[in-house]
Amino acid sequence: KAGVTQTPRYLIKTRGQQVTLSCSPISGHRSVSWYQQTPGQGLQFLFEYFSETQRNKGNFPGRFSGRQFSNSRSEMNVSTLELGDSALYLCASSLTADNEKLFFGSGTQLSVL
Amino acid sequence: AQTVTQSQPEMSVQEAETVTLSCTYDTSESDYYLFWYKQPPSRQMILVIRQEAYKQQNATENRFSVNFQKAAKSFSLKISDSQLGDAAMYFCAYRPHMNTGFQKLVFGTGTRLLVSP
Numbered sequence: 001k002a003g004v005t006q007t008p009r010y011l012i013k014t015r016g017q018q019v020t021l022s023c024s025p026i027s028g029h030r031s032v033s034w035y036q037q038t039p040g041q042g043l044q045f046l047f048e049y050f051s052e053t054q055r056n057k058g059n060f061p062g063r064f065s066g067r068q069f070s071n072s073r074s075e076m077n078v079s080t081l082e083l084g085d086s087a088l089y090l091c092a093s094s095l096t097a098d099n100e101k102l103f104f105g106s107g108t109q110l111s112v113l
Numbered sequence: 114a115q116t117v118t119q120s121q122p123e124m125s126v127q128e129a130e131t132v133t134l135s136c137t138y139d140t141s142e143s144d145y146y147l148f149w150y151k152q153p154p155s156r157q158m159i160l161v162i163r164q165e166a167y168k169q170q171n172a173t174e175n176r177f178s179v180n181f182q183k184a185a186k187s188f189s190l191k192i193s194d195s196q197l198g199d200a201a202m203y204f205c206a207y208r209p210h211m212n213t214g215f216q217k218l219v220f221g222t223g224t225r226l227l228v229s230p
Contacts, residue, residue, distance in 0.1 A: 003157075033217070043204065043220035056216055088156060100146045100208050102218065104158035 004105035025093030032074040037088040119221035136205030144210035153201040
C-alpha cells in the first residue's frame, strides 16, 4: 500500500508569489491534516479536512488556505509569500476524522527568497 | 491550552545500550492520546509508539517502551538495545480524545538522538 505522497519535495519561491502544495493520502484514508515545521516555531497545526470539509483550522493568517477533493487528495495554498513562510510542510492522513493514528508524508520543503 | 515539553535537546547513546527520552505535558482533559514520533533525515514523521490515557498499562513496541505517569503528566520513551538506525529526531505529541477538544496533534520541540558504534 502506497504511503502519503507529497509533491513537490522542494520548492523555491520569491516574496509575494503564491504556492500550491499537494498531498495524496493513503488509499482509503478520508482525513487529511497539514502541519508546518520550522526551526523556530517547531511543528504547528495548519488545518484538517474530512470528506471535502475543513473541520479544524490552526492559528495561521488567511493567506494559508486549503481544500480537499472528492478522492481525498488535498492541496494547500499560500498566497503573498513572506520570508517567514519558509518551512517544511507536512501532510498526514488517517482513516477517519476521529482516528488518532496519523500517517505522515515526507513533506514539501518551501524556501522563500 | 495543551502544551508538550521535551527538556532534552540532544541525547547520545552507544549501540546496544538503553536510552530514555523525557516528555511532560499539560492538559486539563482526562482522556487523550500520547505519541512518540521519529523523524529521520528523510523528514517523514514515523509513529513509534502510542498510549491511550485511560489505559494504565504502559505501551510497548519491540525495543520501544514508555513510562506513562498520568498524575505527573509524564510520558518518557525508553529505547533498548539501541541501533544506528535509531538516530533521528524524536517528538513527543499529544492529541485530545475524539470526544473532547480540538482534534490536532500538539508536538514538543523534539530531542535529537545520536547513536554511536
